[in-house]
Amino acid sequence: MENTETKLTKKDLRKTFFRYYTFCELGSNYERMQAVPFAASISYCLEKLYKTKKDRLDAMHRQLQFFNTEGTFGSMIMGATVSMEEQKANGMPIPSETITGLKTGLMGPVAGIGDTLIWGTFKTIIGSLAVTLALQGNYLSSLIEMLFPIVTYVIAYNLFFSGYNLGTKSIKDIMKGGLLNQLIDASSAMGLFMMGALSSSYVTFKLITKIKMPHSDPIVLQKVLDDIVPGLLPLLTIFAIYFYLKKKQNYIAVVLAVLVLSLIGAYFGIL
Amino acid sequence: MNNLVLVATVCGLLQFLSFSEFGYTFSEKITSAVVIGTIVGLMMGDPKTGLLIGAQIELLYIGMIYPGGIVPADGGLAAVVAIPIAIKTGLDPKAAVSLGIPFGIIGGLLYELKKTINIFGLHKLEDMINKSGDPKTIRKYQDVFPVLVAFLLSFPLVFLSVYFGPSVVGAIISDIPQWIMHGMEVAGGILPALGFAIAVSVIMKRKYMPLFFAGFFLVEYFKITPMGASIFGACIAVYLFMNNKSSKKGKKEEQTN
Numbered sequence: 001m002e003n004t005e006t007k008l009t010k011k012d013l014r015k016t017f018f019r020y021y022t023f024c025e026l027g028s029n030y031e032r033m034q035a036v037p038f039a040a041s042i043s044y045c046l047e048k049l050y051k052t053k054k055d056r057l058d059a060m061h062r063q064l065q066f067f068n069t070e071g072t073f074g075s076m077i078m079g080a081t082v083s084m085e086e087q088k089a090n091g092m093p094i095p096s097e098t099i100t101g102l103k104t105g106l107m108g109p110v111a112g113i114g115d116t117l118i119w120g121t122f123k124t125i126i127g128s129l130a131v132t133l134a135l136q137g138n139y140l141s142s143l144i145e146m147l148f149p150i151v152t153y154v155i156a157y158n159l160f161f162s163g164y165n166l167g168t169k170s171i172k173d174i175m176k177g178g179l180l181n182q183l184i185d186a187s188s189a190m191g192l193f194m195m196g197a198l199s200s201s202y203v204t205f206k207l208i209t210k211i212k213m214p215h216s217d218p219i220v221l222q223k224v225l226d227d228i229v230p231g232l233l234p235l236l237t238i239f240a241i242y243f244y245l246k247k248k249q250n251y252i253a254v255v256l257a258v259l260v261l262s263l264i265g266a267y268f269g270i271l
Numbered sequence: 272m273n274n275l276v277l278v279a280t281v282c283g284l285l286q287f288l289s290f291s292e293f294g295y296t297f298s299e300k301i302t303s304a305v306v307i308g309t310i311v312g313l314m315m316g317d318p319k320t321g322l323l324i325g326a327q328i329e330l331l332y333i334g335m336i337y338p339g340g341i342v343p344a345d346g347g348l349a350a351v352v353a354i355p356i357a358i359k360t361g362l363d364p365k366a367a368v369s370l371g372i373p374f375g376i377i378g379g380l381l382y383e384l385k386k387t388i389n390i391f392g393l394h395k396l397e398d399m400i401n402k403s404g405d406p407k408t409i410r411k412y413q414d415v416f417p418v419l420v421a422f423l424l425s426f427p428l429v430f431l432s433v434y435f436g437p438s439v440v441g442a443i444i445s446d447i448p449q450w451i452m453h454g455m456e457v458a459g460g461i462l463p464a465l466g467f468a469i470a471v472s473v474i475m476k477r478k479y480m481p482l483f484f485a486g487f488f489l490v491e492y493f494k495i496t497p498m499g500a501s502i503f504g505a506c507i508a509v510y511l512f513m514n515n516k517s518s519k520k521g522k523k524e525e526q527t528n
Contacts, residue, residue: 019410025292027417028340028390036393040413043406052424053404060400060409064393068339071295111339119336120474123299125504126495127333134305134326137319141326149297156295182515189482190508191474194332196486197500199467202330204460231491232380237461241468251343254465255376266454 002231006049013082015044017160020078021153024071033068040077045082047087062096069107070114075156077106079163080171108132109175113184118155121191123148128198203234209270275359278314279433282307282351283426289347291421304329308354315358324357325350327364328371330460332464338473343465345416348425352432359437360444363515369455370440372462374432381424392416437446441442482507 020041027036042063050056069077081103088094126148134141163171174180207225210218225232241254245258288294289302300306304325312321334348349371357367396412471483488493489503 022294023413024295025298025310025340026421027389027392027413028382028386029393030386031390033340033395036389036396036409036413036417041408047406056404056406057400060406061397064397064409070510077364115336115473116526123296123336123481124334124470125501127303127329129501130303130305131326131329131333134308134322134329134495137322139309139322141316141322142309145300145303145306148300149294152296153294178515185476185515186448186508186512188474188476188513189479190475190504192471192479193482193486193504193507194469194497194501195471195474196483196488197495197504198334198486199464200487200490200499201497201500202333202463203467205457206460206465215356231487234461234464235487237464237470238468241465242472245468245472248339251341251465251469252376252379255344255379255462258461258465259372259376262390262458262461263451263454266450266457269450269455271457 006086008045008048008082008086012048013079013161013164016041016078016086017075017083018155020160021071021075021156024074028068032064032066034074035064035067035141038067039063040079042082042085045085049085055089058096062100065100065103066104067107069111070118072115072118072152072156073106073159075160076163077103077110079117079160079165080106080167083164083167104163106171106175113175116184116191117187118152121187121194122151124191124198125194128194128201161222196247199234199238201229203238205237205271207233207270274315275434275437276493277354278311278355281314281432282311282355282433283430285310286348286351286429287422287425290385290425291418292312299347302351304332304346304350304354307347307350311354312358315355317358320358320364321354324354324364324367327368328353330464331368331371331418332375334463334470336466336470336473338469342379342382343469344375344462345382346375346428348378348381349375351429352436355433356436356440360441362440362444365456366444366452369452372455372458377428381428385420385424387416388420392420 002144017258020037023040024034024037027040028034029036039060043060046059050059063081081099084094084099084102087098126144130141130144133144166174207222210220212218229235244254245251262271285302285307289298292298302474304327306325306327308321308328309318310321312318312325315321328350329346332344332349335343335346337343352374353367353371356370357364362370384421392412395416396409398409399412400406408520446477449508486500490500495503
């Protein structure tokens with residue numbers, strides 16, 4: 001019997017990963033988010049795996065469905081999807097819906113992990129170290145900034161290959177498993193602690209208005225506030241924005257509101 | 272004069288790289304204000320000032336993250352436009368921050384525009400693959416249309432702003448009322464709150480919220496640097512990590528007994 005099995009080579013996988021991580025937002029749009037970059041990356045594999053026009057079209061349309069996640073941890077989904085396509089092309093009875101289902105099922109939880117670990121915690125810590133150094137006039141700050149892309153690239157590369165090698169079942173096991181949850185749990189704790197520390201360092205919101213008193217020194221409002229709780233205004237602002245965003249995710253409105261309020265405050269000499 | 276053309280070109284290209292989100296996490300840092308401050312400062316012969324202005328601008332966007340790919344404000348565009356103009360006109364770093372704020376807002380809107388225009392491209396792409404039936408088509412499309420969109424929405428704006436900015440800003444800076452400049456500075460102080468609010472809502476673990484307040488008041492009362500705070504934060508994280516592990520092991524041992 002003729003051996004018709006088509007295997008992907010390490011080179012195909014590397015090309016797929018490289019395009020995915022380099023261009024994982026290039027062509028993303030509000031209708032299907034990262035569908036185009038995802039399909040463009042996996043196209044190297046589809047081209048090799050499927051020979052007939054019908055199979056290729058099916059595969060391309062399948063990979064052009066809605067997809068949106070965090071890129072670094074999303075590499076794991078990319079790896080797993082590649083391995084499923086390879087199995088399907090080699091005769092495993094995997095329906096299209098299973099592949100789409102895997103992608104859409106994983107993208108939410110994976111984005112949650114990636115946004116917390118990579119962006120919320122790691123990026124913010126790197127940024128604050130770099131800024132601290134830069135404020136002292138230290139040029140090493142730019143190198144510190146570059147640690148962020150370098151480290152995340154290495155993480156993504158490894159996640160892509162473990163996604164490919166372990167397959168879908170193991171990914172679900174890892175996601176439910178203890179170690180990753182412990183890691184997320186611990187870094188959420190560190191993340192929240194750091195957010196508190198950094199917002200105290202970097203959010204400045206002070207009243208400069210004074211209330212004139214007829215027979216004594218004027219009352220400095222900010223000093224009164226500081227005597228109650230220092231940092232009250234920054235804290236209230238953060239949580240006001242937090243609760244607004246929970247209701248309505250209109251970020252531009254927040255930026256504009258801050259700008260307008262600051263200008264009004266400055267005009268009347270309050271802020 | 273020629274130097275300004277060079278600076279405007281480099282800034283435009285860096286913003287193009289960042290705006291097309293080249294290299295994913297790399298795109299975030301290539302236009303981070305600290306890096307841009309150093310690069311532009313070196314080109315304009317004043318890296319020290321560049322770095323300091325960059326640091327001031329980056330303070331604003333430090334907690335800013337992009338859940339679901341939404342960009343609330345683009346710190347990169349703010350840096351790429353405000354830093355060269357500030358160095359050229361000898362603007363005070365605080366004023367440079369104010370100058371950057373409107374560009375940060377515009378930058379956020381440009382990301383929305385880009386993702387809207389790319390919808391049309393997607394439909395075009397689907398027609399194209401139905402015709403060709405070749406997976407290569409998707410890559411060919413990706414290498415052209417979204418790249419072009421990203422370029423047109425980034426390079427011209429930055430190039431023109433950096434090239435003409437200094438003379439425009441130089442001319443009007445003295446006419447801008449003091450309260451507007453001050454108002455922008457105030458906004459620059461408050462705006463990081465948006466970044467931190469987003470980061471908190473993404474990380475959100477109710478049981479660890481007390482740690483947010485612990486971090487906040489540790490700095491308020493004891494004035495610890497961010498570097499110091501991250502050491503405390505890492506200790507807490509390691510403690511929790513090890514403790515969770517041992518408690519799970521403990522449970523397992525109990526079950527087997």
